[in-house]
Amino acid sequence: MNRSHLTVPPAGTPVPEPHPDAPLGEPLGPHYSRCFGCGPGHPTGLHLEAVSEDGLGVSAKFTVGDLHQGAPGLAHGGVLATAMDEALGMVVWLLRKPYVTGRLETDYLLPVPVGTTLFIRTRCTGVVGRKAYLEAEARMDALDGPVAVRAAALFVEVPVAHFERHGDGVGGMDGTDGTDGTGGGAHGGADTGRRVNP
Numbered sequence: 001m002n003r004s005h006l007t008v009p010p011a012g013t014p015v016p017e018p019h020p021d022a023p024l025g026e027p028l029g030p031h032y033s034r035c036f037g038c039g040p041g042h043p044t045g046l047h048l049e050a051v052s053e054d055g056l057g058v059s060a061k062f063t064v065g066d067l068h069q070g071a072p073g074l075a076h077g078g079v080l081a082t083a084m085d086e087a088l089g090m091v092v093w094l095l096r097k098p099y100v101t102g103r104l105e106t107d108y109l110l111p112v113p114v115g116t117t118l119f120i121r122t123r124c125t126g127v128v129g130r131k132a133y134l135e136a137e138a139r140m141d142a143l144d145g146p147v148a149v150r151a152a153a154l155f156v157e158v159p160v161a162h163f164e165r166h167g168d169g170v171g172g173m174d175g176t177d178g179t180d181g182t183g184g185g186a187h188g189g190a191d192t193g194r195r196v197n198p
């Protein structure tokens, strides 16, 4: 894909192992029930489902629905970028540290009709300090289907205070809806509980 140097790790950058508590080959579940990308409680969200893979990678699925259109019958490009962002974010989730998307680069190779299930595979290509380098590929209707979208990203590790300072904190970032009085609503993989922070 076309990508800038900002999403390519320096040569020889190591790829860390997932956190020992990160699930392997299991459904990851939502990190927040109202998340637009993965939350089952979001009425018009993507409801993306994902499973961790060997190493630092994730396999995810998202079916383009009526509410995701740009042109009639076709997925909106921003929605597709969101699906890639979400699947990429699930990779850094396996490190059990809070990250946010700093940069997202997307190549659209094929139009994606409503009803298509995108099979998205994402992986980490290296971590340097607070910076995690990631890439993703989405194929249409099968793991070996035609490639519709490619993406590369730089995620930046942030303190939990990021979500308190800029959002409603991290309450609810354990897959719940955050209506327990602890807040909720921040997006980006932070969690003081079982998901991100050990």
Ligand SMILES: CCCCCCCC(=O)SCCNC(=O)CCNC(=O)[C@H](O)C(C)(C)COP(=O)(O)OP(=O)(O)OC[C@H]1O[C@@H](n2cnc3c(N)ncnc32)[C@H](O)[C@@H]1OP(=O)(O)O
Pocket (backbone or CB within 6 Å): 006, 031, 037, 085, 086, 087, 088, 089, 090, 093, 099, 100, 101, 102, 103, 129, 130, 131, 154, 156, 157, 158, 187, 188, 189, 190
């Ligand atoms: C499971 C969870 C799934 C979640 C999936 C979805 C994820 C999301 O949608 S997250 C929400 C969208 N993203 C955001 O809201 C982030 C908004 N941006 C910010 O908060 C800040 O700009 C932030 C945190 C990225 C960086 O700010 P700050 O903490 O001050 O770090 P800063 O010192 O500027 O940068 C750290 C390093 O990253 C680099 N960097 C930061 N931003 C970028 C960028 N856009 N492009 C390239 N490099 C960048 C810097 O150059 C620096 O590199 P180096 O260490 O080599 O000098």
